[in-house]
Amino acid sequence: MLDKSLMAGSTTMLVLNLLEQGDMYGYQMIRELEQRSEQFFSLKEGTLYPILHGLEKDGLIKSYEMKTEQGRPRKYYAINDKGRRLLRDKKQEWQLFSSAVNKVMGGVRYAE
Amino acid sequence: MPNNWLREAFIQSVVQRIRFKPARNAVMRELEDHLQEHTKAFIEEGLSPGEAEEKAVTCMGDPAAVGADLDRVHRPRIQWSLILPVLMLSFLGVAVLLNAELINPHLNTSPDLVKSIAVFLAGGLLAFCLYRLDYTKLKNHPWVLYFASLGILLATLLLGSPVNGVKVIQLPSIGSLKPDHLCSLLFVLAFLGFILKYQSQGLIGLVKMGLISAFSLLALLMFPSFSAMLITLLTYLLLLTTAIIKKQFGAQRWPLLLLMYGTLLLVSLLLLLSIDGYRLERLSSLLGSTDAIKSYPQYVISNLLQEARPIGASGYIASEGFSALPGSGSEYAFTTIIATMGWLAGMAVALIIGFFIVGMGMKALHIRTQYGFYMALAVLGLLGAKFLVSILAGVGLLAGGITGMPFVSYGAADCLIHMASLGLFLSVLRTDGYLQESIQSSSGGRIIKLEDGQLIISLHTRRNK
Numbered sequence: 001m002l003d004k005s006l007m008a009g010s011t012t013m014l015v016l017n018l019l020e021q022g023d024m025y026g027y028q029m030i031r032e033l034e035q036r037s038e039q040f041f042s043l044k045e046g047t048l049y050p051i052l053h054g055l056e057k058d059g060l061i062k063s064y065e066m067k068t069e070q071g072r073p074r075k076y077y078a079i080n081d082k083g084r085r086l087l088r089d090k091k092q093e094w095q096l097f098s099s100a101v102n103k104v105m106g107g108v109r110y111a112e
Numbered sequence: 113m114p115n116n117w118l119r120e121a122f123i124q125s126v127v128q129r130i131r132f133k134p135a136r137n138a139v140m141r142e143l144e145d146h147l148q149e150h151t152k153a154f155i156e157e158g159l160s161p162g163e164a165e166e167k168a169v170t171c172m173g174d175p176a177a178v179g180a181d182l183d184r185v186h187r188p189r190i191q192w193s194l195i196l197p198v199l200m201l202s203f204l205g206v207a208v209l210l211n212a213e214l215i216n217p218h219l220n221t222s223p224d225l226v227k228s229i230a231v232f233l234a235g236g237l238l239a240f241c242l243y244r245l246d247y248t249k250l251k252n253h254p255w256v257l258y259f260a261s262l263g264i265l266l267a268t269l270l271l272g273s274p275v276n277g278v279k280v281i282q283l284p285s286i287g288s289l290k291p292d293h294l295c296s297l298l299f300v301l302a303f304l305g306f307i308l309k310y311q312s313q314g315l316i317g318l319v320k321m322g323l324i325s326a327f328s329l330l331a332l333l334m335f336p337s338f339s340a341m342l343i344t345l346l347t348y349l350l351l352l353t354t355a356i357i358k359k360q361f362g363a364q365r366w367p368l369l370l371l372m373y374g375t376l377l378l379v380s381l382l383l384l385l386s387i388d389g390y391r392l393e394r395l396s397s398l399l400g401s402t403d404a405i406k407s408y409p410q411y412v413i414s415n416l417l418q419e420a421r422p423i424g425a426s427g428y429i430a431s432e433g434f435s436a437l438p439g440s441g442s443e444y445a446f447t448t449i450i451a452t453m454g455w456l457a458g459m460a461v462a463l464i465i466g467f468f469i470v471g472m473g474m475k476a477l478h479i480r481t482q483y484g485f486y487m488a489l490a491v492l493g494l495l496g497a498k499f500l501v502s503i504l505a506g507v508g509l510l511a512g513g514i515t516g517m518p519f520v521s522y523g524a525a526d527c528l529i530h531m532a533s534l535g536l537f538l539s540v541l542r543t544d545g546y547l548q549e550s551i552q553s554s555s556g557g558r559i560i561k562l563e564d565g566q567l568i569i570s571l572h573t574r575r576n577k
Contacts, residue, residue: 025145047177054185075145
């Protein structure tokens with residue numbers, strides 16, 4: 001199981017990245033996240049909503065409601081320019097971090 | 113079929129932890145949709161409805177933790193960027209009174225000071241009450257607001273006592289109340305409702321708006337209150353210009369703008385031509401800058417400002433005395449600040465006002481609901497126009513239509529009106545995004561449209577599954 005603290009730092013990036021592919025609703029995002037990570041990311045589903053609402057309040061994503069075929073209201077989220085900028089920065093940050101970690105981990109292996 | 117009680121219990125347990133009640137409905141709808149979708153998926157995998165629902169609820173995690181996180185996210189943020197400038201300007205108003213007494217020991221401003229602080233506290237309470245109010249209730253009653261305003265003006269004209277040629281209402285142990293700026297606020301609030309009511313009628317709607325606004329402006333002018341008329345006119349123009357640019361009266365925005373401003377110009381010219389020479393001279397003196405028609409306040413202001421120092425009292429006060437300054441704590445508050453505290457203090461005030469107005473504008477631009485946006489714009493227009501007029505009058509560029517500087521000037525009625533306006537603005541920010549979220553079918557439709565106060569973006573030509 002993935003360490004929670006590692007997950008907590010990356011959820012904003014993962015959520016924004018999902019929304020960059022297209023507008024989605026909460027349940028759809030959970031399923032996408034599971035499928036793309038090959039079941040590696042399995043969130044407690046309720047925790048996604050405080051993240052989404054927080055991103056919306058910070059002006060990084062927008063939401064709108066549409067009716068489903070059953071006539072049920074469904075809330076979709078869409079990334080905006082501010083969110084895209086943050087995602088770009090987060091991705092760069094992540095690449096630097098992961099490349100540094102790989103170098104260190106790789107160094108340890110070579111030493112063995 | 114599952115009996116849904118597990119799902120309901122989970123949702124209730126989450127939303128009860130969200131203290132900001134306007135956020136609850138949207139959260140309930142969203143969790144309901146999620147749980148229904150997941151339950152359906154588990155049923156398709158072969159679970160019984162009861163098992164499917166139980167498993168879907170378990171997947172959501174701890175409702176207490178989710179509720180606590182949502183409570184934190186939805187807690188209204190205190191708008192310090194707006195409240196702090198207001199507090200600073202209000203303290204400055206008190207400082208103006210205190211400073212006046214220091215410079216001129218014959219003045220006794222203590223009673224004014226006590227009253228000023230009491231009114232500020234009452235204004236704060238009023239702002240808080242309006243902050244908590246669902247301001248959208250006002251939008252369905254534009255005619256009530258409009259006639260209430262006309263009624264107050266008429267009642268004051270019939271029952272009020274004349275002070276300096278203007279009728280005021282005498283209130284025992286409080287003082288006199290001049291209702292023109294209260295009526296200005298009511299007219300503007302009514303105007304917002306009329307925009308929503310007539311926007312779908314295009315040109316006809318715009319003509320109706322023109323007639324309604326013209327009559328209200330005439331009523332304020334006849335009262336007579338040139339300042340309230342001017343402030344109201346500027347706010348109307350801001351609102352209507354924005355509505356036309358946003359194509360709310362139809363796609364033909366440039367012809368409509370031309371028609372609106374052309375009519376305004378024509379009516380103004382006709383009014384100017386219809387008045388006699390003396391009144392024309394008086395009117396020109398409102399904007400006058402020539403020495404021949406310079407008014408007494410303008411003469412004093414020019415002397416005070418010419419001898420103003422960076423810090424401290426103007427040299428003119430030392431030679432002529434403080435009493436030479438007209439309307440020191442109210443209409444000419446800006447002059448008083450420069451004359452008694454120095455022009456650096458004047459620049460600081462202008463900076464605080466600039467920060468406040470720009471902050472309001474930035475926040476207004478991000479408001480999602482249509483009525484909330486216009487309400488914020490109306491408050492911005494009213495306060496912005498008053499700041500502008502009071503600064504122009506304070507440096508002698510405008511001799512008529514003068515008005516108190518919001519939050520700084522001494523004056524009970526004005527203070528309450530300005531605080532009420534701020535309360536309305538904060539109320540819009542508090543509830544924005546939570547009120548009246550509209551829903552549309554997922555099939556077809558325009559990409560972007562404004563529906564019942566909500567910006568609807570339909571990027572979905574494909575199905576989201």
